[in-house]
Amino acid sequence: MQLLSYSSTPHPLPWPGQSPSVDLQLSISVGGPSVEALKWEAAEQMRLAGVEKAYAEHVMEMSRREMEVAQTEFLRARSLWERAREEVQRAHKMRERAAGMEITCLSCRHKFRPTN
Template sequence: MSYLSDHHHQEMQLFSHAPSSSSPQPPPWPPSDCPYDSSIDHLSLDLRLSISVTPIKPPSERSLLRKVRDRNTAEALKWEAAEQIRLAAIEKAYAERVMEMTRREMELAQSEFARARSLWERAREEVERAERVKERAIDTTDPTCVEITCLSCRQKFRP
């Protein structure tokens, strides 16, 4: 397993011709035992290929801060969503309560209207009955039987 993890961390690096102070000097190219044509020197690039095993770099502070910020942002968004859901539930409960109260008021108003209508109908019937009684009384009274008495002198008159 160690070989596999080391193998995964191998990287290939291309170095330019200018050596850095931290890297070792590249071997001369071409090797001295190889025939070398100096006329093509300006056409070739001096590249060195090296394979090295580098340790895993710990995450930088910037990337850690980004992760923390992203996590905080995600948590803040979750909290905000939860808060909006909570407020929506409260508003829904309030709306349902108002709707229930409105429904009860409507039922009460309808029952009062029905009661008022029945009272109006009874009053109308009583007025009609009183008018019928009056008409019957006028029709049944004989005009010759009517006597009028003066209240001041107590004298009786007939029409």
């Protein structure tokens, strides 16, 4: 198995004041079944990452929808609570009026009661 190979191409000697240059071409070559196994493992990891990403996106979308439904339900519940509170206040006012009328009526009856 050959890991590194290089070739050097000769260049003419530099002019005075120039530095010499060397052109190195490096390459890595690895062959055999281990490369195929690494490629397969990388492809499998990419496939699994894609599946996990799709699942995460699905869960995020479901969570977003559930949040929207929860917000809608909260607003509906708040509206119902406010209506119920208003009805209770109206009932208290009616009770107070009825109690006042009853006292007035009793006092009127007492006032206009025939004496024997």
